[in-house]
Each structure stands twice: as C-alpha cells, then as structure tokens.
Amino acid sequence: EVQLLESGGGLVQPGGALRLSCAASGFTLSNYGVSWVRQAPGKGLEWVSAIGSIGTYTSYADSVKGRFTVSRDDSKKTPYLQMNSLRGDDTAVYYCAKSAANSFHSPFDCWGQGTLVTVSS
Amino acid sequence: EIVLTQSPGTLSLSPGERAIVSCRASQSVSSNLAWYLQKPGQAPRLLIYDENNRATGVPDRFSGSGSGTDFTLTISRLEPEDFAVYYCQQYGSAPRTFGQGTKLEI
Numbered sequence: 001e002v003q004l005l006e007s008g009g010g011l012v013q014p015g016g017a018l019r020l021s022c023a024a025s026g027f028t029l030s031n032y033g034v035s036w037v038r039q040a041p042g043k044g045l046e047w048v049s050a051i052g053s054i055g056t057y058t059s060y061a062d063s064v065k066g067r068f069t070v071s072r073d074d075s076k077k078t079p080y081l082q083m084n085s086l087r088g089d090d091t092a093v094y095y096c097a098k099s100a101a102n103s104f105h106s107p108f109d110c111w112g113q114g115t116l117v118t119v120s121s
Numbered sequence: 122e123i124v125l126t127q128s129p130g131t132l133s134l135s136p137g138e139r140a141i142v143s144c145r146a147s148q149s150v151s152s153n154l155a156w157y158l159q160k161p162g163q164a165p166r167l168l169i170y171d172e173n174n175r176a177t178g179v180p181d182r183f184s185g186s187g188s189g190t191d192f193t194l195t196i197s198r199l200e201p202e203d204f205a206v207y208y209c210q211q212y213g214s215a216p217r218t219f220g221q222g223t224k225l226e227i
Contacts, residue, residue, distance in 0.1 A: 035217070037165075045157075045165065045208055045219040061216050095164055105212055107155035109176060111164035 002026040002110045004096050009115030012086055016119070020081040022096035022112055030054055030074040033099040035108060036081045038092035038117075048094070051079060053102050064090075086119045093117075123147050125209050127220035135227060140196040142223045144209035149189045153213030156185055156194045159222075160205045168207075169194060199225075 008020040022034065035050040049060045049070040058070050067086075072079040079096060093116050097108035124147040134140055144154065152172040157165040167176040169185035172192060182197045196203055204227055209220040 037219075044222045045159075045210075047210075047217045047219065050217070059215055100167070100170065104215070105153050107167055107170040107210065107212055108157075108165075109167050109170075111166070113164055 002098070004098060004110055004112035006094065006096055006112040006115040009094065009117045011118045011120065013121050014087060014119055016086050017082070017084045018086065018117060020083065020094055020096075020115060020117075022079045022081075024077045024079070024098070027098070027110075029072070029077045029079075031102055033102065033104070033106070034070075034072065034079040035097045035099065036070065037095045037097055037108075037111075038090075039095070039114075040089070040092040043092075046092075049081060050099075050104075052104070057104070083117070086117075088119050091117060091119045122216055123150060123211050123214050123218050125211060125218055125220035127207075127209060127223045129223060130221070131224045131226060133226050134199055136199050136201055138199050140194075140199055140203070140225055142194040142207050142209075142225075144187075144192040144194070144220050146190045146192075146211055148214075150211040150213035152188055153211055154185075154187070154192050155210045155212065156183075157208045157210065158203075158205050159208065165208065196225075 005023045033052045036048040051070045069082040093114040098110040099106040100109035156169040159165040173185040
C-alpha cells in the first residue's frame, strides 16, 4: 500500500525553525516528485513547495521563498521541508503529497495525514 | 500565478440529487486540472485528473469535463459520503494552485 507519513510538526515561536519529514512506503520514492501543501485552520489548500525525482528541480511558493527548503533522501525514503524564520501565518496543517507521475504536470495521487505546525509565542 | 475560482462556494443538496461544481482558471491550463475531495479531519483525496480521468477506486458517479479555462465536476447521484469539500487544482503552470473550495452540504 502506498503511504506517506509526516512528522516533525509542533509549537514553535515566531522566528523559530522546524524540519518536517515525510516517510514514504509502498512505492519507489526516487521515481516521483513530492510536494508540500498546507492548510491553515478553517482555510483552503495552499501549495508550498515541490521537489522533483532525484532532486531534479525544486520550487517554492512566493510566501515561503527564502525561508523554506525542500530536500529528499531517497536512501531513507524520506522528503523533508526545512522551515526557518517561521511566522504566525505559517500556522497550518502541512501535508506531503506524491506526484502521480515523474513529471511536473502531474496531480497528487497520495497524501499523508498531515502534521500541525503552530507558530505562536 | 494562475488563479482558480470555484463556484458556488457552498452547495446545498440532498442524497440522490446531481451536483455540479465549476472551476474557472484565469488563463489556460490545457487539460492539467484535477479535482480533490476532503472530508473533515482528513487529507484530500484525488478524484479526477487530466480534466476527465477518474483516479483509482473513484466511483463512476463522479465525472469531470471542460478544457482550457472552464472545468466542471459532476456528481450524478449524491451519496451520503459525498458531502464534503471539493477543490480543483491546476498543474499546468508553476506555482501549482488550488481553487478556494466548494462545500457540498445536505
């Protein structure tokens, strides 16, 4: 069964940092791109960042550019999202999502259960 | 950035009825459009991709249509488990963007 399991969320003060992980199982992670999508409380979905298969490309939403870094360790079957200089408007549930194909032009066919990041003093 | 506008924001229907949700893009996304369903407390689930292809395990009462800038998700006969929030997403251009969501309620 294809599964993604996020971890690393929690409460952090403004200006702090967190690293999210996304453990993948049931498929060959190295063959697929992975994105991070967040959802603020009571709000809609916002795409945050993406990394291509074997790190061929990375991209970021303007709202996180320069503060967040996406990476992957295919030997550990785990993509990561390093979040620095966190702000209150970064508070959200963060999902990792697998691309359906090895292409940017691909929807997300598997999502993790999400991990909550709360930025507050 | 391509903006996706969904309508209506909320749709009130009953089981057995037909639901139609629209998604309009600010510029063409070709057929690079997907629909997701999200139930409370759960992650989104892919329903439709490439405009009109059902994802694995999705019942045939769900269908997608449209191209370019105007897309529609149709649920032919609503089941109780269909009442949730629906999002469209384009993956034709960076950044990938989502519509604001349509809540389907009883």
